[in-house]
Amino acid sequence: MNYTILAVERALLLLEALAEMPDSGVSELAGRTGYTKTLVFRLLFTLEERGFVTKDPVRRTYSLSWRAMLLGDQARRQSRLISAADPQMDELHRQTGCNVSVQIRDGLHSVVVALRRAGQDQRIYAEVGRRGPLHAGGGPKVLLAFAPEDIRQAVLSSELARYTPNTMIDPARLDAALVMIRRDGWVMSEGELDHSTCSVAIPIYDSNSEVAAALAVTGKTDLLPPGERGHVLDLLREAGTKITRLVGAHGSGVPKI
Amino acid sequence: MNYTILAVERALLLLEALAEMPDSGVSELAGRTGYTKTLVFRLLFTLEERGFVTKDPVRRTYSLSWRAMLLGDQARRQSRLISAADPQMDELHRQTGCNVSVQIRDGLHSVVVALRRAGQDQRIYAEVGRRGPLHAGGGPKVLLAFAPEDIRQAVLSSELARYTPNTMIDPARLDAALVMIRRDGWVMSEGELDHSTCSVAIPIYDSNSEVAAALAVTGKTDLLPPGERGHVLDLLREAGTKITRLVGAHGSGVPKI
DNA sequence: ACCTTTGTTTCGTTCAGTGAAAAGATGTTT
DNA sequence: AAACATCTTTTCACTGAACGAAACAAAGGT
Numbered sequence: 001m002n003y004t005i006l007a008v009e010r011a012l013l014l015l016e017a018l019a020e021m022p023d024s025g026v027s028e029l030a031g032r033t034g035y036t037k038t039l040v041f042r043l044l045f046t047l048e049e050r051g052f053v054t055k056d057p058v059r060r061t062y063s064l065s066w067r068a069m070l071l072g073d074q075a076r077r078q079s080r081l082i083s084a085a086d087p088q089m090d091e092l093h094r095q096t097g098c099n100v101s102v103q104i105r106d107g108l109h110s111v112v113v114a115l116r117r118a119g120q121d122q123r124i125y126a127e128v129g130r131r132g133p134l135h136a137g138g139g140p141k142v143l144l145a146f147a148p149e150d151i152r153q154a155v156l157s158s159e160l161a162r163y164t165p166n167t168m169i170d171p172a173r174l175d176a177a178l179v180m181i182r183r184d185g186w187v188m189s190e191g192e193l194d195h196s197t198c199s200v201a202i203p204i205y206d207s208n209s210e211v212a213a214a215l216a217v218t219g220k221t222d223l224l225p226p227g228e229r230g231h232v233l234d235l236l237r238e239a240g241t242k243i244t245r246l247v248g249a250h251g252s253g254v255p256k257i
Numbered sequence: 258m259n260y261t262i263l264a265v266e267r268a269l270l271l272l273e274a275l276a277e278m279p280d281s282g283v284s285e286l287a288g289r290t291g292y293t294k295t296l297v298f299r300l301l302f303t304l305e306e307r308g309f310v311t312k313d314p315v316r317r318t319y320s321l322s323w324r325a326m327l328l329g330d331q332a333r334r335q336s337r338l339i340s341a342a343d344p345q346m347d348e349l350h351r352q353t354g355c356n357v358s359v360q361i362r363d364g365l366h367s368v369v370v371a372l373r374r375a376g377q378d379q380r381i382y383a384e385v386g387r388r389g390p391l392h393a394g395g396g397p398k399v400l401l402a403f404a405p406e407d408i409r410q411a412v413l414s415s416e417l418a419r420y421t422p423n424t425m426i427d428p429a430r431l432d433a434a435l436v437m438i439r440r441d442g443w444v445m446s447e448g449e450l451d452h453s454t455c456s457v458a459i460p461i462y463d464s465n466s467e468v469a470a471a472l473a474v475t476g477k478t479d480l481l482p483p484g485e486r487g488h489v490l491d492l493l494r495e496a497g498t499k500i501t502r503l504v505g506a507h508g509s510g511v512p513k514i
Numbered sequence: 515a516c517c518t519t520t521g522t523t524t525c526g527t528t529c530a531g532t533g534a535a536a537a538g539a540t541g542t543t544t
Numbered sequence: 545a546a547a548c549a550t551c552t553t554t555t556c557a558c559t560g561a562a563c564g565a566a567a568c569a570a571a572g573g574t
Contacts, residue, residue, distance in 0.1 A: 001553080001555095003298065003299040003302040003553090004302065005264050005268070005303045005531065006530065006562085007264040007531085007561090007563095008264050008268040008304070011262070011265040012309060013307070015328060016324075019327075019331035022331075025520070026521060026522090027521080036563080036564055037520085037521075037522090038522090038563075041521070041522070042261075043262060043265060045260040045261065045262075046261050046262045047265070047269070050266060051363065052269060063336075065332065066332070066368070067269075069329050069332040069336065070368070070386040071273065072328055072329010072330055073385050074277075074321060074386060075276070075329065078276075078321055079326065106308065113326065113327070128327065128330050129327040258523070258524095260523090262561085263562085264531065264562085283552060284550080284551060284552080293534085294533095295532075295534085295553090298552070299531085317539095317551075317552065
């Protein structure tokens, strides 16, 4: 059955559009979302009234406001995955000096939901909320490896974008890699999304033994030499076990993001 | 004119209800919001479909999900006030070792929108998202002092809750205090919300010279002795000037929260 | 001063959103 | 294990809330 409330769905999509293009006006957003100006105007009116959006009356542009911010804070605080991962990410960050991230799968994309950034000496292109593909990079490949059959098929049979010479764009090779990931429970990837970057990643399970997320350590290739990676993997697995224990602990058997 | 879209308004209120009582079911939320169970069910259905809410099918409870979280992250990143205040708050936190907070006014309440927590030795009851009164505490009193006339009247003529013996519950005394705050541009409060806590607070202005927020340093009374407070005020004003410069800088003349 | 673009308001129509109530699940008590 | 209580899900029929089109107003640019 479909119980979707259209107006609500539209409001949520508009909020996300606004998140991607802050300080835009009614027409701009109407263009982006495909809604009529009237509708966008009214949605924004309602969102503003409730404090989720602010209007700049001089420039007549809208942006997300503090209620959206605080809702997000609450969501983060209440998330089992995040609260379980937070201390372990700090630990990993301290131990490795690399970027540490937690990613989840959203449809055919990976999304970074938590991140510890390495120092500015090894600036890696990563941000909370960033979407990426599923076929390139350590975290994404873990998510893909353990994704439901139909998702894996969809990705494998789609055009696999090439980011670097190392990106796996051959479905057969990629599928073989996924088999290995499922067998081993970890993956090391090198320069698949970015030339000089490599990562080690493992899955985080919920209590149903479903993969709820991927935990990854990412660093500049020269600062994370092959010899180091085995050690990083050990640290990662230790952290992963602790997180999985907490995430699955509730016993409901459902991934709580 | 009223262009409110009812369904959207309801969805937003439901989201906030869910933020306050995570892991609740349809009936529970219906009770809380006053909506019918059918409506709550459908709103949740829509919110879940869009990834703002997760359902635990075993326990049949709902919670905020990662899209709400990421929307909040974006809102925080895009907020001029927050991005201007963040480094200054870090600095103040380092310099004073006390709690540092940014608060804004929402109707007749104060809300903490950013916070740096002091070490566990002086745990102070403070959390991002927490709502408080406008008549007690440093930050709140600053917000009240510079609030529009009608808001001030509403608060002054309402029953002023007493939290400690130090809470100002006499409207005349409170009003006199507000006059002083407007004259001086700062306030020191002691044990108004909590016996052993005191704070120093100043306003943050937008480019219209409207008060957009309050910046406060809060500490245990014994760790922030009267002799120290003058120095804290100096640091606070320095930080405040820098924030105000950035917040107002855009020139649109509108408080961007 | 004219034109273009963007935001706001009005208005009439229709179907989306709604509540009531029935049906189905689930867990609990006797 | 049957009856009960409680919660969620589905159905259904009605009505007014949500909607688009188009007129109007307000900025900004030329």
